[in-house]
Amino acid sequence: MFNPMDLSNKRILITGASSGIGRATAIYLSKLGAKTVLLARNEDRLNDTIIQLENDGHMYIVADLAESEDMTHIFDKSVENGTKLSGLVHSAGFSQVIPINMLTKDRMQKEMNINYFSFIELVRQFSKKKYNQGGSIVGVSSIAADKAEQCQTNYSASKAAMNIAAQALSLELAKKQIRINTVMPGAVYTSMAMHMEESGIDMSEIEKLQLLGMGKAEQVASVIAFLLSDMSSFITGRNVFADGGRFL
């Protein structure tokens, strides 16, 4: 049967796989046949993810991206069984709600480290011939890169940086048969959204702005799966909205 969404035997590295969109993506990709390499800081939560995956051949790596300037060791471990990677999903993210009078360089650094600098380092490593067999990279950006909320100056900037970086990187990576795109989720039910609610962002107001209401992590995971699959083989350097139709 013709199934261009089939990811059988494709090895895909997923950061932020212990919760939210990262976890939902790992589960979704496993259902499509992918062999996943899960990466996050918390081993217990990674185990919670891995027991929910379908099929076998998955593995996890415990690592803190904020502490990893050189990620060679992560990629060495990812391919140690002899199979190179076909995909990379950067879903690890960090969000702060900070007014401008409190927005110091130190506070911005952590968010930039995880959301943007880690993304670039992951792409730098993935693009080495010894780690990939061509493939597709997906960065989980945010609707905040297009429609910013108050006190999200740095978060929005970090996600907008991912978006434009994907376009710039697509120019270099095409020659290596690597596509790169970002997905821009709107508000979805995740622990990060709950954290933003607690930090003063009114999620019920945001929900009203999305024509399809609040989303689920699986609805973003399916877009990521599409961007990893052969169905999107003519798409690179783009930022794909998965925001339930938010125009205000």
Next chain:
Amino acid sequence: MSEKEKIELLEEMMDLDPHSLTKDTVLAKLDEWDSITILSFIVLLDEEFNKSVKAPEIRSLVTIADALNMME
């Protein structure tokens, strides 16, 4: 830095397998020797050798030996 180490730096920069370059390798015959690699070489010369070199100078190089001469 030894000549061997410099060649290893060039191999890493071009994402080539170890021992794939020799002093006689002709740059124009390498698929990896493109405009992006020339920019990478500018950064490498700046970071590792504290040298500021412009792209036209690098484009005029013929062999790996020429590149090694710049790496001083």
